[in-house]
Amino acid sequence: MSMDDVKTRGLVLLGCGKMGSAMLKGWLDGGLPASSVTVLAPRPSEWVKATGVNINTDLPDNPAVVLLAVKPQKMAEALPTLTSLGNGSTVFLSVAAGLTLANYEEMLGADTPIVRAMPNTPAAVGRGITGIVGNAAVSAAQLDLADTLLQAVGQVVRLENEGQMRALTAVSGCGPAYVFHLIETMAAAGEKAGLSADLALQLARATVAGAGHLAENSEETPTQLRINVTSPNGVTAEALRVLMDEKDGFPPLLDRAIQAAMARDAELGQ
Template identity: 75%
Template sequence: MDDVASRGMVLLGCGRMGSAMLKGWLDGGLNPRAVTVITPNPSDWLRETGVHVNAPLPADPAIVLLAVKPQKMDEALPQLKSLGNGNTVFLSVAAGITLARYEEILGAQTPIVRAMPNTPSAIGRGITGIVGNGHATQAHMDLAQSLLEAVGQVVRVADETQLRALTAISGCGPAYVFHLIETMAKAGEGAGLAPDVALQLARATVAGAGALAETASEDPAQLRINVTSPGGVTAEALRVLMDEETGFPPLLERAVAAAIKRDKELSA
């Protein structure tokens, strides 16, 4: 982060994800005057942070964070082309845009890191996968990771193709969990609970179980066994959920495969 403090950084786009990361950096002690934000509609909060907003770009920033929507990238990137093919690393959190495409726009010698965060990053509980191109050094990867850790955990994948699987698990995963909460609440209503009580039970159960799974020394399979008395009510429910043909395992396999297939189609 010393490099960012001395050379500065550029944040292109400051929506929900960009704002969450910026807040994490500033809360962590980053000087707001080291940050230049380029955004068409700056919020009152952004203006009050003390960062440079829509100001001239620093000559040689340590890093440029690309946080605009994927469909806006081709329109937004050309204004940063002068920073390509140099010492500035570009970090993108946009889905679906390949490293090769960024190299086409910014220059083949540009250090680029792709990142795939998920929506819990907005509350500092996310997890992000990262991968760099051939010009991204260990120092570039370390810098990208340190910045992304402001909003949660970071993992590095071996190559860009693995981002598809990561997207299908952690990028799309929050939607799977939200749907689980929906369906648990609906099942609770069907069993006679009041809607608000069923929803409260489903939300708290998923949140509590997730927190336990993250902090416990046992793996999820053992945690499941710990809750399941042989021949009991949980065991009977799991008999349905773990069915090899109709239960969770084949259903999630099909869901993940469908997500990966669609990601390939959108990247083509």
């Protein structure tokens, strides 16, 4: 199964909010014909309408892929419209948090090829990272196709088992919000220290973006990069003494945040 199959058999996009729209844009920019896409959404945006895709029309008889991009709380309500495509050769690709492969098999049929994926919001600018895992009904070619589709919005990693999805969700799925909050708090601290609000925000935003770019592109580890910028007994070292405190610093705080995110993810999947 390949992108040629998607072009000829079609792709159905259930839900077209920010994530669904980001993926749709990536596919169209990559050469997928708008006529091959059917979007099912109660309130499609003006941008979606302008793309020329089919909107809320009859489903293709045997689409190659159905992308499930509605919120997990809405899935039980929205999915029954697609159950006729279950137990066939259509691959269901879900980007909803919390819902397990078993949840989907119960709704669609045990022989339905299903791939769970967890992208993150930088997908909106083509810089996302997505983890994927398939059920027993997914062939290697179908998993390759899911990988290819998701590369339209960034990097893709394949998980060893579904049990890793919860941790991935808490780290990279939720992670952009942690970084945005870091920018917020750095800016607030800078303003409190005497900078103007605009300048503090500019400094915090550029620092986090630049450091992230350096970390991703450097051959050195983040640990070594931190060491490189930390002079012994210097200013940075004193700040890190506070941030790296094993009792009250960043490591135990972030660990608690990750554990809380995983617990909530488990609740959503029940």
